[in-house]
Amino acid sequence: GNELTGAQVIVVLNKDEPDRLVGMRIGHAGGLAVGYGADAMYLASDLPAIVGKVDQVVYLEHREVATITRTGVKYGKLDGTSLEKTPLTVTQDPAAAAKGPYRHFMLKEIMEQPETLVSALRDRVDFQAMQVTLPDFLLSAKEATELERVVVIGMGTSYHSAQVGRTMIERLARLPVEVENAAEFRYRDPVLNASTLVVSVAQxxxxxxxxxxxxxxxxxxxxxxxxxxVPGAEATRIAEYTIQINAGPEIAVASTKTLVGSMVCLFLLALMLGQLRGTVNSGERRRLIEELASLPESLGGVLANGPAYEELARRYAHHDHFFVLGRGITYPIAMEGALKLKEISYIHAEGYQAGEMKHGPIALIDKEMPVIAIVLKDRLYDKMMSNIEEVRARDGQVLAIATLGDEAIHEKARDVLFVPAVSELLSPILAVAPLQLLAYHIAVRRGCDVDQPRNLAKTVTVE
Structure with missing residues (x-):
């Protein structure tokens, strides 16, 4: 065991001892969970695989070994020393991992997003005092004031959430924020010190x-x-402080409700830092928290328009290429919309900053290249209207995601999906839902495996 290097999880079965399994973890190769059932023991990559079968779980750390039988488990280290570990109680409801009335887990999880918002806000916002109260928060007011910068890291959908979080933290906490792809960050020899706050975003x-x-x-x-x-995941054990998304099990490979949950958690973090640093005044804080309170209902309204998405899917599903455009805080949402089309619909889609179109990508625009544009009534509205006019002038088909009540958008776009008006910092939480539903219905119409797309895994545990 001491000769093993690298990052790996290994489970060994001896054919002469079929009732005995040995599992070990080395490095950050992914999870290895030991599940305690009523009359059996389990080894699994993570908790969702064994929810409903176990009532307690233990996660192995680096260079730890578990030997399980039907009736018990022994823990140790790779060097042969014994080890005691305390099981955690499993709180996930097995029913949450069932499809219920939905055709796919992904659709179920999209429709659960208003509930995800409520769960993320619960016990973290004092709606009487109108302030954020993250329990036992990591930083004191003095420590928050002494921060010099923030670095937010993530991969895939979590990277897009991190980019949204950058704008939230910069605007509310008045701190410079960098966003890093985690795979690149580790090789860049980054400049970090005790005055840097690193925030990781993970499903x-x-x-x-x-x-x-x-x-x-x-x-x-x-x-x-x-x-x-995921409660008890490796990221929560490395970090000093965890903001749990509380979205419940997410079964579909393509992340949806965890994105919305992570964005609202990053918003709460930004507002908390702003409170501690004195960079957000009470009037602005009150206005934002009032909007937070109504956000689940607003999101529910966006999700309720199922037939409209099915009709749009019928009209757009035959296309093999899309552009998705955004600006400012909606640019990461444009990239997320493109990612969803790639992941589950197997469509080549590119997310772009709308201002970047005329610097090259506009050469690809014709009537066979639909453009989805996020055109909300914010500080960049006029710029976005100009950008989609450029697309339309080149015979591009524009599908707009616009603010409810915007009549002018009908002159620019062939099709429009509306979302309620909301503050710019909270707009990504509403704007992403139409993109998720559109990608879902296009994927269904194209006959794709929505919940388990080809070549993808829910948790990427290899480099």
């Missing part, structure tokens, strides 16, 4: 690139917070 909390980046940040004495959905 599973087991993505190897994110875990190694977090470990590097910790080694360099940066303060470390994770926004994570």
């Amino acid at each position: 599973s909390g087991e993505t190897v690139d994110t875990l190694v980046a977090m470990a590097e940040a910790k080694r360099r004495k940066a303060r470390l917070i994770t926004v994570c959905n």
Whole structure:
């Protein structure tokens, strides 16, 4: 065992001892969970695989070994020393991992997003005092004031959430924020110190690139917070402080409700830092928290228009190429919309900053290249209207995601999906829902495997 290096999870079965399994974990290769059932023991990559079968779980750390039989488990280290570990109680409801009346888990999880918002806000916002109250928060007012910068890291959909979080933190906490792809961050020899706050965004909390980046940040004495959905995941054990997304199990490979949950958690973090640093006044804080309170209902309204998405899918599903355009805080949402079309519809889609179109990509625009444009009534509205006019002038078909009540958009776009008016900082939470539903219905119409797309895994535990 001491000769093993690298990052790996190994489970061994001896054919002469079929009732005995040995599992070990080395490095950040992904999770290995030991599940305690009523009359059986389990080894699994993570908790969702064994929810409903177990009532307690233990997660193995680096260079730890578990030997299980039907009736019990022994823990040790690779060097042969014994080890005691305390099981955690499993709180996930098995019914949450069932499809219920929905055709696919992805659709179920999209429709659960208003509930996800409520769960993320519960016990974290004082709606009487109109302030954010993250329990036992990592930083004091003095420590928050002494921060010099923030680095937010993630991969895939979590990276897009991190980019939204950058704007939120910069605007409310008045701190410079960098966003890093975790796989690149670890090789860049980043400049970090005790005045740097590193925030990791994770669905599973087991993505190897994110875990190694977090470990590097910790080694360099940066303060470390994770926004994570899976309780007890490796990311939560590396971080000093965890903001749990509380979205419940997400079964579909393509992340939906954990994105919305992570964005609202990052918003709460930004507002908390703003409160501690004195950079957000009470009037603005009150207005934003009032909007937070109505956000689940607003999102529910966006999700209720199912037939409209089915009709749009019928008209657009035959296209093999899309552009998705956004500006400012909606640019990461444009990239997320493009990612969803790629992931589940197998469509080549590119997310672009709308202002970048005329610097090359506009050469690809014709009537066979639909353009989805996020055109909300914010500070960049006039710029976006100009950008989609350029697309239309080149015979491009424009499908707009616009603010409810915007009549002018009908002159520019062939099709329009509306979302309620909301503050710019909260707009990504509403704007992403139409993109998720559109990608879902296009994928269904194209006959794709929505919940388990080809070549993809829910948790990426290899580099």
